[in-house]
Amino acid sequence: MAEKKTVGIQTKLLMVQADLKAPKNQFNKFGNYHYRNCEDILEAAKPLLQSVGANLRLTDDVVQIGERFYIKATAVFTDIESGETIENSALARESAQKKGMDESQITGATSSYARKYALNGLFCIDDVKDADHDGGAQKPPQGPQKVSKDMINTINAELKRTNIATGIILETYKVKKLADLTIEQFKNFMGRMEKTPDYMPPKEDIPDPKE
Structure with missing residues (x-):
């Protein structure tokens, strides 16, 4: 397991x-x-x-x-x-x-x-x-917060563990690079990875130690 x-x-x-x-x-x-x-x-x-x-x-x-x-x-x-x-x-x-x-x-x-x-x-x-205390100045709207370097490292580790290509993740979340992912997308990604087992190479790809 x-x-x-x-x-x-x-x-x-x-x-x-x-x-x-x-x-x-x-x-x-x-x-x-x-x-x-x-x-x-x-x-x-x-x-x-x-x-x-x-x-x-x-x-x-x-x-x-x-x-x-x-x-x-x-x-x-x-x-x-x-x-x-x-x-x-x-x-x-x-x-x-x-x-x-x-x-x-x-x-x-x-x-x-x-x-x-x-x-x-x-x-x-x-x-x-x-x-309302500083004269009613309006704060500029802020977009969704992007992932950190630590989160990107976590994503790359998960992709390596599961042997999933980075391009698949970029296509799934419609972004050009991992740094464009939002915090919400990261949480969604990690939820999916929890259900994804480690990649196991096909038996024919595993070298025979006797050879």
Whole structure:
């Protein structure tokens, strides 16, 4: 039985980054802007993590820099199949005081802030202010995201494993070169490859070791 080929952790993380949608559904009335919080990102990430076979762990540490204390939050992305991890950390400084909050609430709010930016870095989330906060400027439309070099390497490895010609893939997805494939097409390709066994050359093509 052919061994099932797995997708590497870098590709899995890239797939989550490409599909993650965490709109800024929270609104700050005082500052008059929309934003997203840590919980919004986590809710959007959970189904994507399950789909690629990975989990996410968040940890906090208190670190002192000079005379001030900071919360260091670390987001750890783990590939369940290989056990490999990718992590990103962010620091947030505790306020000396904040109106209406006791010390534990200040620490909790700082932790949530630090975790949010650790997740932003891990999942490549742009956290600039929305158009309704910068005067209504419209962002130019963006086309489908193309595959990365890591994904192209994965495709070539699968083509070699299955002995499928590159031209067949180009014709199937109507592209001129592998670099023109989109993330969605890559995911479709990998789904097909999971069901495709390793290529076994005909017996007559296998040299006789006695000769």
